[in-house]
Amino acid sequence: MIEIKKSKYGRGVFARRDIKKGELIHVAPVIVIKAEEFPLIDKTVLSNYVFHWSQTNGDCALALGYGSLFNHSYTPNAIVKIDTEKKTINFIAYRDIKEGEEIFINYNGDPNDQSPLWFKVL
Numbered sequence: 001m002i003e004i005k006k007s008k009y010g011r012g013v014f015a016r017r018d019i020k021k022g023e024l025i026h027v028a029p030v031i032v033i034k035a036e037e038f039p040l041i042d043k044t045v046l047s048n049y050v051f052h053w054s055q056t057n058g059d060c061a062l063a064l065g066y067g068s069l070f071n072h073s074y075t076p077n078a079i080v081k082i083d084t085e086k087k088t089i090n091f092i093a094y095r096d097i098k099e100g101e102e103i104f105i106n107y108n109g110d111p112n113d114q115s116p117l118w119f120k121v122l
Contacts, residue, residue, distance in 0.1 A: 002026060002066060002103065009071045012102045019097040025078055026091040028067025033060050051089060052109070053082065063089050073104035076111050 002025060005014045019025060033041055033050065035058030041047050049068035053061040061082075062068060067089050070078065077097050081090040094111055097103060106112075 004066060004069055007071060007102055011069055012071045013066050013069050015097045015099050015101050015103060017099050019093045019103075021093050021095050023093045024090060025093055025103060026066050028063040028065040028089045028091070030061035030063050030067070030087050030089055032087065033062065035059050051080070051082070053084070061087075061089070067091070070103060070105045072107040074106060076104045076106045077101065078103050078105050079111050080105050080109065 001016055001019065002013050003016050004011055006012075007014075013026075030051070030053070032053055035054075038047075038050075038058070038060055041050065041060070046062060050060040050062050051067075053059040070091060077093065077095050078091050079094045081092060082088075083090060091103070091105065
């Protein structure tokens with residue numbers, strides 16, 4: 001369904017076929033990083049690839065598989081659903097996605113959140 005290809009952002013996740021709105025695109029298992037360990041991760045390139053995992057304790061998670069390779073857009077075509085019980089991040093089509101199209105998520109979590117990020121958005 002998806003593949004990694006060269007993107008204008010480096011690497012990105014692209015649709016190998018048409019994907020319907022609401023369709024599950026990818027399930028990424030995660031490695032949970034405790035909040036007290038994040039300062040160590042924050043000193044590495046990995047800090048750019050983690051997801052907020054817990055709203056209460058500040059844990060984050062590194063998504064495996066293709067999970068950490070989805071690029072950001074303020075007009076995403078996919079959303080993220082975190083499953084803390086199964087320790088996975090589910091990527092779901094937010095709208096219909098055409099074959100060959102890059103798949104984007106909003107790094108702020110909410111597809112409508114236009115808040116600034118830690119890097120300049122192209």
